[in-house]
Amino acid sequence: MEVRVRYAPSPTGLQHIGGIRTALFNYFFARSKGGKFILRVEDTDRERYTEEALQDLYTTLDWLGVKWDEGPEIGGPYGPYIQSERFDLYREYADKLLEDGKAYRCFCTSERLEKLREEQKKGKKSLGYDRHCRNLTQEEVNAKISAGIPSVIRFKVPFEGKTSFEDVLLGKVTRKNKDISPDPVLLKSDGFPTYHLANVVDDHFMKISHILRAQEWIPSGALHVLLYEAFGWSPPVYCHLPMVMGKDGQKLSKRHGSTSVVEFREKGYLPEAIINYVSMVGWSYDDKREFFSREELEKLFSLEKINKAPGVFDYKKLEWFNGQYIRKKSMPELTGLVLPYLKKEGIISDPVTDKEMEIVEAMMPLMAERLHLLSDISKLSAFLFKDITDYDAAALVPKKMNTEGTIRVLEEILSVIGNVVNAGEEEAETIFRGIAEKLEVKLGSVLMPLRVAVTGSTVSPPIIGSIRLIGEEKTVERIKIALEKLKREVENG
C-alpha cells in the first residue's frame, strides 16, 4: 500500500513549533517510505481565518525546504486541497448521514449551549451537549426549517458499545461510546464542516493511508472511526504523536516565549537547526547521534522510534544547535545570512557600500564562533562601524593596575600602533609582548586597555584582528579619546 500522509493545518495563526513538528514527521515518514506528502488547508473556520496565516504556512514550509507532493498551488489527483473549495462535498456527506438517520438537525442557539455548559460546570457534571434536538419529529424539524431557524447537523453517537482504533505507537485505544463527546456538530450553521467531518471525508477521498497527528486528538479518534463506519469506509492507520510542552509542562503556547517559526527565523535561527532540534523532541535515532540534516531524516525517520511521552521544548538546546550549524557554514554563506541583520540595525548602510562589505567579509572569521543567533552579529560588530559613544572609563583600567599605569600602556601602544596595523598577526603580538616586558606587566594588561579603548567593551573579538579591521586612523583616534578620559581622571583625583 502506498504511504500517503498529510499535514492539515488551519490558517488561523502563524505556524508554530508544534505544528511544524507534525508537518516534519509526516513529511519524513512519507519520504522514508517513498510515499506522498500532502498539504491540505483546513480553512473551515471562517471567523478566525486570515490570509496572513495562509501565506505564513507557505513561506514557512518553503523556508524549511519541505515540499509537498500534492496540495495548494501545485494541485494533484485528489484536489482541491483547500477545504473551502470542497464546500459542497461536506454538505453532500452530511446529508447522506441525515438520510440514513445517523445524524440529525439541531436548532439549539449558542446562548442555550453556553448556558448549558455553565450549569454543567457549576454542578460538576460531565460536559457536553444534552442531545436536546436528537429526537425531534420530522414535523418539528420541517416547521423550524420553514420558520427560517438556523440549524447545524449533529452526529448520532451510539449510547451503547465501544469503539477502538489501532495506533502504531499506542496500540489499541478503546473508548466506550457513552464516553465519546455527545453528538458533535458535523456541519455548522454557515454550511462549513467542522474538523470531524472534513478530515474524515477528505482523508478518505484523498486516500490517506496514515494519520500522524498530535496526541491531543486521541479523544476524538474513536469518534472519527464511528464516522468512517457510518459512511461504510475503513479508517487509515493512526499514529498519535507526543505533544510538545513548555517549561511548565503545559501545551506549548505564546506565554512560553517565541513559538512561531517566523519569530525564530527573524531572530536568526537557521532552518537546519530548527529541523534538527524539533525532530529530536519525540524522536531519536540512537544513543550516539543527534545531528541530522533534512535529507538524512528523509531517509532515516521511522515511526518505531517515536517516543510516547510528551517532550519539553528546550530553547537553550535549540540555541546550541543553532550555534553548531552557524559554525558549519562557509564564510561567504554566513556573510550573506548576516547582512540583513546589519542593515536592519543600521550598522551598515542599505545597500552596503564596498568599503563596508570589505570589512564585513574580513570580520566574519572573528565573528562566526561568537554567534549563537544570526542577530548576535549587530552587537558584536557595531564597534567596527560606529563610533563608541560612551564607555566606562573604569573598564579601561585592568585589574591590578592603576590609572597612571594604564596611561603609560596606552601611550606606549600609541607610539607603535602604525607598525601593529601593518604587521601580521604574530608580528603584532610580538610587538605587544615587547611593551608588556618593558613595563613589566602581563600581556593581558596591555591588551585590555587597548581593547576597551577600541571596542568600548571588555568583551570583544580578538583585539589585534579588530584594530586591523578598523584601521590605524580610527584606532589612534579612539586611543587618544581614552587617554584623555584617563588623564582627566588623574587631574580630578
Added chain:
RNA sequence: GUCUCCUUCGUCUAGUGGUUAGGACACCGGGUUUUCAUCCCGGCAACAGGGGUUCGACUCCCCUAGGAGAUGCCA
C-alpha cells in the same frame, strides 16, 4: 466532574529480563587563549511509589500517585 494518554538525570533521550543505567543540552570545575566565544578534559545528576511474575526486573502485569490532553457551530 468525566474520559483518555503518559511517567529513565533539571531538560531531550538510549535502553525491549542479567549494563558500573549510556549520550546530548544546561549547570559546576579545569585546560588552551588576548577578554569573550570556540574547542578539549572532568564533575554533578535519573529508572515516581507499592505490589506481583521471575533465579533475576528500568525493562512484563496490576494498583496508587503525579502530569498532560480532551470534553466548542476551534482545529
